[in-house]
Amino acid sequence: MTPFYKKIIFFFFLFCFPHGGLAQYEGKLIHKVTIDAPTHMDLSEIKQDLHALKGQRFSTQKINTLIKTLYLSSKFHDVSVHVNVAENEKINLSFMLETAKFIESIEFKGNHEFSDIYLLRSILSKKDGPFDEQALLEDRFMIASLYEEMGFFNVAIQVQFFAPERSDTIHVVFDITERQPTKIRQFIVDSAGKPKSKQLKPLFTIEEGKIYRPSQLKE
Numbered sequence: 001m002t003p004f005y006k007k008i009i010f011f012f013f014l015f016c017f018p019h020g021g022l023a024q025y026e027g028k029l030i031h032k033v034t035i036d037a038p039t040h041m042d043l044s045e046i047k048q049d050l051h052a053l054k055g056q057r058f059s060t061q062k063i064n065t066l067i068k069t070l071y072l073s074s075k076f077h078d079v080s081v082h083v084n085v086a087e088n089e090k091i092n093l094s095f096m097l098e099t100a101k102f103i104e105s106i107e108f109k110g111n112h113e114f115s116d117i118y119l120l121r122s123i124l125s126k127k128d129g130p131f132d133e134q135a136l137l138e139d140r141f142m143i144a145s146l147y148e149e150m151g152f153f154n155v156a157i158q159v160q161f162f163a164p165e166r167s168d169t170i171h172v173v174f175d176i177t178e179r180q181p182t183k184i185r186q187f188i189v190d191s192a193g194k195p196k197s198k199q200l201k202p203l204f205t206i207e208e209g210k211i212y213r214p215s216q217l218k219e
Contacts, residue, residue, distance in 0.1 A: 025058045025060075025083055026060060027057050028090065029055070029056075029058075029089075029090045029091070030053050030054055030058055030090070032054060033050055033093045033095070034094045035095050036094060036096045037096070040099075041099050043097075050066075063093075074100055077098045077101045078096075078097070078098035079097055079098075080095075080096040081093060081094070081096075082096065100130065101130070101168050102168065103125055103127055103128065103130070103169075103170050103172055104169035104170060104171055105171050106120065106172045106173075107171070107174070108173075108174050109174070110177055113150055114146060119143060119146075122143070123139035123143065124139055136172065137159070144157055148214065149214060151181040151213045152181050152182070153181075156176070157174060160175060161173070182211065182212045183209060186208060187206050187207070189204070
């Protein structure tokens with residue numbers, strides 16, 4: 001049976017507050033704290049810290065510090081906080097936690113110039129490793145650089161990621177359109193002194209009509 005893949009969008013820090021900004025809640029008494037998280041997530045280490053906010057005065061700085069700590073623990077992919085006004089001007093806090101995500105598989109499409117194994121060894125993202133959107137952007141740049149060194153300056157690379165049946169695992173796809181390599185239309189050696197241009201040109205491995213590779217020019 002073919003697994004169902006659903007494209008998902010990720011957010012790192014999301015603060016959801018009614019209109020008016022945070023200033024209107026500063027110093028208000030926290031009446032209730034709730035946690036919304038997947039049932040399989042182990043919250044034993046953080047429940048005490050979050051529920052300890054009950055009965056305290058709301059502090060933007062304290063909440064931001066707490067969220068940063070949760071995120072840096074590498075156990076959560078998304079942390080959002082909702083604030084609602086309760087009775088007697090007290091407020092309720094609701095923490096919504098999304099578990100950290102890991103790469104289930106990495107797939108390459110449209111790559112003919114490089115093998116899957118070579119590309120896998122050249123990128124930061126790894127199977128069973130943590131999912132990191134910034135790393136995927138760097139991987140895209142790395143793959144494009146490999147192609148440019150081989151003369152493919154018009155390569156197009158799309159990075160797609162999907163959630164299979166489990167929401168904490170990600171299937172990553174690098175969809176590559178190689179297009180035609182860039183060729184040398186004209187090669188000129190301009191020498192003002194000695195030796196003359198006609199003497200220098202045969203020393204180069206660069207030839208008109210051949211694929212342009214930056215490494216050849218460097219050599």
